[in-house]
Amino acid sequence: MNVLSRFLRYVRIDTQSDPHSDTFPSTEKQRDLSKLLLVELQTLGVKDAHLDEYGYVYATIPATSTKPNVPVICFCSHVDTSPDVTGLNVKPIVHENWQGDDIILPDDRAQVIRLSEHPDLAQQIGNDIVTASGTTLLGADNKAGVAEIMAATEFLLQNPDIKHGPIRILFTPDEEVGRGTQHVDMQKLAADFGYTVDGETLGTLENETFSADAAQIRIQGVSTHPGFAKGKLENAMKIAAGIVAALPKDSVSPETTEGKEGFIHPVEIQGGQDEATVDFILRDFTVVGLKQKADLLRQITQEVLQHFPNSRADIQITEQYRNMKEVLDKYPAVVDNAIEAMRRVGLPAEPRSIRGGTDGSRLSFMGLPCPNIFAGEHAFHSRLEWVSVQDMEKAAVVIVEIAKVWEEKS
Structure with missing residues (x-):
């Protein structure tokens, strides 16, 4: 699955949200990416894809399973980027076959990504690392997740022999300013369980938040x-x-x-x-x-x-x-199935607590139990933000595998 081309396209669109705005979404420019995603979903043949008045994108991948009771699973990511660092004129750089050297960002050479300061880089030797140029954030939080969901969507639509139940896609605005689920239409979404794709290290699943x-x-x-x-x-x-x-x-x-x-x-x-x-x-x-x-x-x-x-x-x-674990502990399958999916594709599947929150925190208490799976993003909310191409590709594979596990266990 080619996640990279999508990701490079998405991060060039400025979608920074604004905590001081009283509109929804907080910035109109977030719709620029949402409109693009809508067109791409429609081009893939997703018949019910639409953008609502609040800037949410909803879409459905129809079931390929003939089983009558496969739960409806939702995959969700947010289109906005953090107000902490500008997202205007992002210039993504792909550092191919990275070998452990310091990554000096060319537009501000004082911005250096060092292995000694970013220990997760130790797992990336030989991989392709994407960064910004030094004057902006990259936007992997959460455009990596958006690109991974879109790549998985395309793969599933092109491979109808893969058995899965109904899958809902949800792209939200304003997660970074704490309003990402404020106007989600839960009846329209009509999902039983969900996963935000907005986590950090390869193979991790966050089932507990602040x-x-x-x-x-x-x-x-x-x-x-x-x-x-x-x-x-x-x-x-x-x-x-x-x-x-x-x-x-x-x-x-x-x-x-x-x-x-x-x-x-x-x-x-x-x-x-x-x-x-x-x-x-x-x-x-x-x-x-x-x-x-x-x-x-x-x-x-x-x-x-x-x-x-x-x-x-x-x-x-x-x-x-509130801490999503209060809800997730009542529905162990939503975590267990994701862990099994990760292990099937060779990942350690490590549950973690996150010192933060996700849209999944609120969605869980709105009736959609929703842990957070890795997207590969690192050093988010900073000019040193980076993501591995190989980690993004693996996340897309995990999304597909989660859908397969739910179908098999139904």
Whole structure:
């Protein structure tokens, strides 16, 4: 399956999403890729492929099995790229037969991908590595997944002798800004189980994610003319800075945690001396852990406010997503069948927890149990992002094999 040509075509389309936008999708340019995918699906002969008003692409690969009760399986990837690094004018470079040397990105030679800093590269000797040119991200997160699903779709349609049940395809916008499933029509999707194709290392399957909340502290200070402020001014920006400065220095932060440890992470401060807001994300693998972090944030805020007696602060906690494992443990076949499919094609099939979330986190709680399988993307959200051509091809093979396993076991 030729995944590379699709991938190189897709990453050249700027689909960066915008967390500050109140439209859906958050950027109109995401539709540029969605429209292309629609045309490609229609060209392949997918009769029901369509793009809806929200920017979702839906399509069906009809069943080739005569068995009456094969579950409907969905494969899903997102078209948007991260707001963290520009996705405009991506110039993908294929480093063929890579032999372990440093990969210096030509448009900014300070950007170097080194084996010592990217240990997964140790498995890529002799493979073909795709990078950007140094001034943009690559967009493998998640255009690698999009290309893999499209390649698998083409392969299945061209090989109707392969037995499988009905397969739904779903391409979503705005996953990177936490809204990827906001307008998914679950009745239209009508799938029993799903897989997001948005993971990292070859042969991995993520069946556990963070649970996630957002927290916003809205601060009301006391404003007055700075020339006459003694004993009166209580600067809301200083209160905000004090709260951030009071966070633990050696724990409960992204830079000091790993594994199953959660964190409190400030992501934005806005305002002036009269009013200010501080936005945080809270992450933990359990809801109890999330509550503990929210309580710690409230405690820190109150301690800082003791030095500003005439100011006040309100904290709003908003649920973002929950650990998919709570749902997946009720449907073991959705993980077991993917593991078997990977092992059949010679991969280790390693279940992992991910220190993040996917569209599958939300889809699982919307009624579609949905773990995340590898797409091969690495160093995502950065100018050092890379992906292996061979890993992308293997992911497409795994998608086909998953469909076969579900049919065989039905």
